[in-house]
Amino acid sequence: MLNLFDLSGKTALVTGATHGLGMAMATALGKAGATLVVNGNTPEKMEKALQAYQAEGLTVKGYLFDVTNEGLVKENVARIEQEVGPIDILVNNAGMIKRIPALEMEVEDFRKVLDVDLTGPFIMSKHVGKYMVERKRGKIINICSMMSELGRDTVSAYAAAKGGLKMLTRNLATEWAKHNVQVNGIGPGYFATDQTAPIRVDGHPFNEFIIHRTPAGRWGNPEDLAGATIFLSSKASDFVNGQILYVDGGILATIGKPSNER
Ligand SMILES: NC(=O)c1ccc[n+]([C@@H]2O[C@H](COP(=O)([O-])OP(=O)(O)OC[C@H]3O[C@@H](n4cnc5c(N)ncnc54)[C@H](O)[C@@H]3O)[C@@H](O)[C@H]2O)c1
Numbered sequence: 600m601l602n603l604f605d606l607s608g609k610t611a612l613v614t615g616a617t618h619g620l621g622m623a624m625a626t627a628l629g630k631a632g633a634t635l636v637v638n639g640n641t642p643e644k645m646e647k648a649l650q651a652y653q654a655e656g657l658t659v660k661g662y663l664f665d666v667t668n669e670g671l672v673k674e675n676v677a678r679i680e681q682e683v684g685p686i687d688i689l690v691n692n693a694g695m696i697k698r699i700p701a702l703e704m705e706v707e708d709f710r711k712v713l714d715v716d717l718t719g720p721f722i723m724s725k726h727v728g729k730y731m732v733e734r735k736r737g738k739i740i741n742i743c744s745m746m747s748e749l750g751r752d753t754v755s756a757y758a759a760a761k762g763g764l765k766m767l768t769r770n771l772a773t774e775w776a777k778h779n780v781q782v783n784g785i786g787p788g789y790f791a792t793d794q795t796a797p798i799r800v801d802g803h804p805f806n807e808f809i810i811h812r813t814p815a816g817r818w819g820n821p822e823d824l825a826g827a828t829i830f831l832s833s834k835a836s837d838f839v840n841g842q843i844l845y846v847d848g849g850i851l852a853t854i855g856k857p858s859n860e861r
């Protein structure tokens with residue numbers, strides 16, 4: 600029996616995993632056998648999340664820290680290594696978006712998005728990567744976006760950060776592949792989560808647009824990321840380095856079609 604996807608004996612740390620895509624990916628890793636550690640930055644959300652994981656039959660340890668604070672990241676990563684075990688899998692999922700037209704965006708807002716979506720994954724990868732490189736094993740998955748490839752009105756900072764995250768992925772893969780650390784990315788299409796709630800409401804033109812623009816004809820469900828997450832965390836991807844696996848219902852495969860044609 601082939602067991603390329605079995606994560607038993609592995610420890611996975613997923614950032615921003617108190618709900619949404621982070622929680623769905625962490626749940627998938629736990630169900631594939633990994634010991635789970637989740638990060639969050641809000642105590643109330645963490646408490647609810649730990650109950651939700653438990654209801655799924657998963658034992659999870661939660662660590663509250665801001666992924667952009669290098670001192671806290673270093674301290675918490677060292678604690679996790681000591682209290683739970685060697686981190687084998689890191690999923691850099693924590694992120695944020697600000698939808699503001701470029702001409703109206705304050706530099707402070709632009710910097711904030713870059714800090715969370717690009718510098719955060721760098722800080723996390725640096726401090727977890729140090730242990731992985733020493734041990735000569737590890738998997739890092741950076742959560743990219745359609746905006747790693749495409750632009751859209753109002754999301755200049757997010758697109759700059761997610762485009763940068765794609766290149767950070769390739770660069771870390773280049774530096775660490777020889778140490779048996781695989782760094783890859785997942786690029787979700789448009790998924791039904793809190794982040795997209797404001798543009799997903801019935802009657803909102805963007806909601807219709809996305810359903811029409813996605814060849815699969817629907818928004819992604821967080822569970823749609825399970826397979827890609829397990830693949831990039833497992834032995835099955837040991838010679839896959841610096842790739843972004845787009846899980847997008849076909850968006851990037853097509854130029855789209857006129858709205859009057861169904
Ligand atoms: N929803 C989508 O359609 C979609 C598509 C592509 C990519 N993504 C990306 O996937 C990831 C998760 O998205 P989501 O839709 O679940 O978003 P979400 O806003 O529901 O969740 C983001 C999580 O990140 C956490 N977070 C934010 N800043 C943090 C910080 N400084 N330190 C620690 N945690 C922090 C938040 O608390 C939250 O739990 C994000 O990186 C997002 O950009 C989302």
Ligand SMILES: O=C(O)[C@H](O)[C@@H](O)[C@H](O)[C@H](O)CO
Binds near residue numbers: 745754
């Ligand atoms: O306003 C937006 O266009 C969306 O929020 C996106 O940025 C998605 O969240 C996602 O990242 C697409 O892949």
